[in-house]
Amino acid sequence: MNERSFIYMPKSDNKSHLILRSALKLFATNGYSATPVSMIAKDAGVSQGLMYNFFPGKGELLRAMIKQGAADISESMQAYVTISNPQEAIRMHVTETIHIIKKKKEFWRLLHAIRLQGGVLDEVQDLFREIVSTVTKIFEKVFRQLGFDRPKLEAQLFLTQIDGLVIMYLQNQKFPIEQLGRQLIKRYVK
């Protein structure tokens, strides 16, 4: 009988989660290709071989992470796609984006690092394209409601502006993204 019988063991302590967590951290920091499986295993505190009981390979580990992240994004987007008040939609998008980026820094850092590179995982490119396309359509409508001349262009400017903020923050966490977010909102919301 060992001590683990007595202590509470949260679900997140299960090995699969530990591995996923370490992999995310290391992939985000060093890059996917530059992170050996051995490093992940060591960081997760498991043997290297065990990894393959949970994930068929390094690639699947990445894929699992991306999939999970994509699900999170979808979920969080549900929160405001249905908002009818356009000013509120803008405000929500800015704050929600900042919120999710701060909560899942590592995931987003990884995503941005590989979104420019083919060959690692095509799903990432597809995922990004889809997010962008979906959100652009939503905000095209929003800016039309706000009476802008060229709503699509305006939506693109708005979204790339946020993209820029996010990247800057991911690169340097002391970047005042919240402050700039508020300033950005002011532009559209009196």
Place this chain on the structure above:
Amino acid sequence: MNERSFIYMPKSDNKSHLILRSALKLFATNGYSATPVSMIAKDAGVSQGLMYNFFPGKGELLRAMIKQGAADISESMQAYVTISNPQEAIRMHVTETIHIIKKKKEFWRLLHAIRLQGGVLDEVQDLFREIVSTVTKIFEKVFRQLGFDRPKLEAQLFLTQIDGLVIMYLQNQKFPIEQLGRQLIKRYVK
């Protein structure tokens, strides 16, 4: 003393350039870690061993590329740091940035891919930080001249906006960056 002292024969420079060019292309496309030296040599049409006559190692190859790119950037920035007309400065920065990004897509794709990741090459982070810092200061002044309330914030918004456009374009070259650039200029320049 070798014969090259007497005749101008940039033979080695040609090879060096070929290697650098191939490396840039491949690093930008596949990522630094995922690009074997053998691939670079083959693409450049030289032997693998020759590479080590020009660059002490794979890392130095990357470093050389970044250095060269940094020099290019500095040079191109010289063009408009001295502009006194603030509106013109904004216009110039937007058009110049778009111009340079289009001209050196691969370099910038590489730079953005690794700017979020430590461990690959700290110089990149430093380079970026410096660029951002310099340009921010310039545009803080510009926006002050334009009478903005919070010139630094405004400069940061302006610059991250451009950052966003650039990233979007690097990811998808069909992205209408020129059109959006013009639209962005209109915001500040009547």
Place this chain on the structure above:
Amino acid sequence: MNERSFIYMPKSDNKSHLILRSALKLFATNGYSATPVSMIAKDAGVSQGLMYNFFPGKGELLRAMIKQGAADISESMQAYVTISNPQEAIRMHVTETIHIIKKKKEFWRLLHAIRLQGGVLDEVQDLFREIVSTVTKIFEKVFRQLGFDRPKLEAQLFLTQIDGLVIMYLQNQKFPIEQLGRQLIKRYVK
């Protein structure tokens, strides 16, 4: 003391047999070294760990199989070693060999596959040598009874002839071994 003491329930024997049967099939098909224990366990429908309750290791599994097979062979050989009529002995040996080979294809395929290779299991070599030696002696006598000039040579030819038929059949089950067996018998039996 467990309940199984009271009812006859050869449960473990069943499992052991299942494992042995799967192992035989897979070793024969893929080869011993190329067959992972995991594959055997899955095919047998038991856990991988259970295997080690019956057999101390993969090697022992093979050894057990060979041992069991050797016993079967001995038993089947008993049927005709005592035959005094030489022509009948020849007829019996041919038909019995064909019969046993067809009945235990997998075992024989495995045996033949490793009989040429040292290092896997020396017992196999020994087993083969012994079979050959025993049978050769028997048929030396048989051919002497039949009045052959060089009975030992004749016995060896006879036995290698059968060996050839068997191998051919094991390699290609459409090979008409029965027909050829009858033809072979005709040579010696009017």
Place this chain on the structure above:
Amino acid sequence: MNERSFIYMPKSDNKSHLILRSALKLFATNGYSATPVSMIAKDAGVSQGLMYNFFPGKGELLRAMIKQGAADISESMQAYVTISNPQEAIRMHVTETIHIIKKKKEFWRLLHAIRLQGGVLDEVQDLFREIVSTVTKIFEKVFRQLGFDRPKLEAQLFLTQIDGLVIMYLQNQKFPIEQLGRQLIKRYVK
């Protein structure tokens, strides 16, 4: 300048041949799957990595060996497929087979070891099938010329007889294959 400048260096000393030779020896002795690449490299006296300069992988190494062996067989078969005297054809086939088997023991041991097993290298099965098919046709004609009732059956018996001798010899090199070969020839040639 090193000593190798002074000594004669036969073509067979080149690394590729060394590797091939070691691989053949080890595959024949231990079996393909049971022979690690590291063992081959050590036996050949080269680094493990170098192997991959000559052969894309372990499988290709085997394939190369088989291919080479197949070529040798074809060549040696050319010697007597054209013989018109049937008795001479039989004599030649027996002696030639024995000759080639003794000369290339290792190759044949390997070939026989894997001919019964799928999954290792399908080419082996195909190679065998083709050899058997070709030779059977030739000897069907031969036995027809000799006036046999069932020439195909007789050819098959003849060939499997040789097969049996070969296998026996490969298993035990003290087996008197030459003597038995002569005895076999006597059966058909007065």
Place this chain on the structure above:
DNA sequence: GATGAATGAGGGTTCATTCAT
């Protein structure tokens, strides 16, 4: 300057085996 054969460290992965349950 230029080559490419050669190396050795380390990469991802498999697998026989153990052991707590």
Place this chain on the structure above:
DNA sequence: AATGAATGAACCCTCATTCAT
């Protein structure tokens, strides 16, 4: 008896780097 999570050694292979030529 039975499981399957866990391990570590070993496997095949890649790759940055060196060096004789």
